Amino acid sequence: MDIYFGLGSNLGNKEVNLINAISLINLIKLDCGGVLKLVGASKIYQTSPVGFSEEECKSGNIPVFLNCAVLYRFYKYRHENNNTDSIADYENIGKDLLFKIKNIEKLIGRKFNFKNNGEVLFVRHISREIDIDILLLDKIIISLPKLNIPHKELKNRKFALIPLLDINENLIDPITKNLYKNILSDFSATEEGITQSFKPYGVFSDNYLNINKI
Numbered sequence: 001m002d003i004y005f006g007l008g009s010n011l012g013n014k015e016v017n018l019i020n021a022i023s024l025i026n027l028i029k030l031d032c033g034g035v036l037k038l039v040g041a042s043k044i045y046q047t048s049p050v051g052f053s054e055e056e057c058k059s060g061n062i063p064v065f066l067n068c069a070v071l072y073r074f075y076k077y078r079h080e081n082n083n084t085d086s087i088a089d090y091e092n093i094g095k096d097l098l099f100k101i102k103n104i105e106k107l108i109g110r111k112f113n114f115k116n117n118g119e120v121l122f123v124r125h126i127s128r129e130i131d132i133d134i135l136l137l138d139k140i141i142i143s144l145p146k147l148n149i150p151h152k153e154l155k156n157r158k159f160a161l162i163p164l165l166d167i168n169e170n171l172i173d174p175i176t177k178n179l180y181k182n183i184l185s186d187f188s189a190t191e192e193g194i195t196q197s198f199k200p201y202g203v204f205s206d207n208y209l210n211i212n213k214i
Helices: 014-026 054-059 087-108 158-167 180-185
Strands: 002-009 034-041 045-047 065-076 131-137 142-144 147-149 198-200
Touching: 002 014, 002 158, 014 034, 014 065, 014 087, 045 158, 065 158, 087 131, 087 142, 087 147, 131 147, 131 158, 158 180, 158 198
Parallel strands: none
Antiparallel strands: 002 065, 002 131, 034 065, 045 065, 045 198, 142 147
């Protein structure tokens, strides 16, 4: 099973934050008895912030982001119950992944608040050391109160789609059955991210993450 993540950082040492996030994802062991293997990565892109006012962006008070996408392959390491074929199985994997990547964000330094019931609340549209999103889980569709796969904003985010298509330009939206590259090319001027400044950022060898060294 292929799992695509989108990563972004605009605080601290952004390159190191991305590498640390990928390294920690490598260590995830899922409750169902599975591990993740890094098998693909996009270019690194420097992007202007989305979700902030024009005045905030022009003032330079909101640092630019570094964004990338990574592809992991899910492997079972236990022999019992080795089939994963029900939507409940996929939902449990998705919820477990979400819990673990939010802990990774916390470890790297992402700020969060608490709701009254003690639940962690991550604030949207705020500068952060790291942001990790589950973009795709194979062709699975999951719709839960706190988990939507494909990511519900993926088709509206240039900073997520372009790195994703670096890895696989023929990916299809499981919901609409449209190619993501066609969704990207069909952006209208009013959609989020279309006017966003976006360019490759040459941090790593050949402008790609060197996945063999992570």
